[in-house]
Amino acid sequence: NAGVTQTPKFQVLKTGQSMTLQCAQDMNHNSMYWYRQDPGMGLRLIYYSASEGTTDKGEVPNGYNVSRLNKREFSLRLESAAPSQTSVYFCASSDRGTISYEQYFGPGTRLTVT
């Protein structure tokens, strides 16, 4: 049981390049989330998917797109990377079917845009 996995762990992009961050969970959770964490800050929600087939914007969605490929996988795409997107990206999942909204986090992807 791997929990939430993310790939890649590290990535360096040049301004204007594109990339997709991958996330998968094996806990059969309905909901999945993408957050970013900047130095000295808490996490900010980029996008979330409450269930398979649905996605919604969070607090900071500009410059990103997401795809809920199936129940297990939720990807985050940067179409044209900017230095302001240098951050650590975390994927999380939760089972909103329970009374607990506890979220399970992946190990993160450290992205640097030069």
Added chain:
Amino acid sequence: SQQGEEDPQALSIQEGENATMNCSYKTSINNLQWYRQNSGRGLVHLILIRSNEREKHSGRLRVTLDTSKKSSSLLITASRAADTASYFCATGPGDGLTFGKGTHLIIQP
């Protein structure tokens, strides 16, 4: 915008002492959660307290919630070196969580 704000931003104590950190939030909540983040790692859920609860315990953790003051506190008793980490409070109705900036706790041996 940050919903929760932790206080203090940093805390350094001796091993064996108790550590207390506080969280204030702005709007009504369904529940409040505390997470731990070790350096360079993802967040780990510690404890959740619902809006109709006032206190909750889990091992060496004690969480209180005062909805009239929109505040919560996390107490870690008998601290250990392994407790060195950043601690975040998080609130939300369920569709994503809103995190504070965290309290960085250092346990001195």
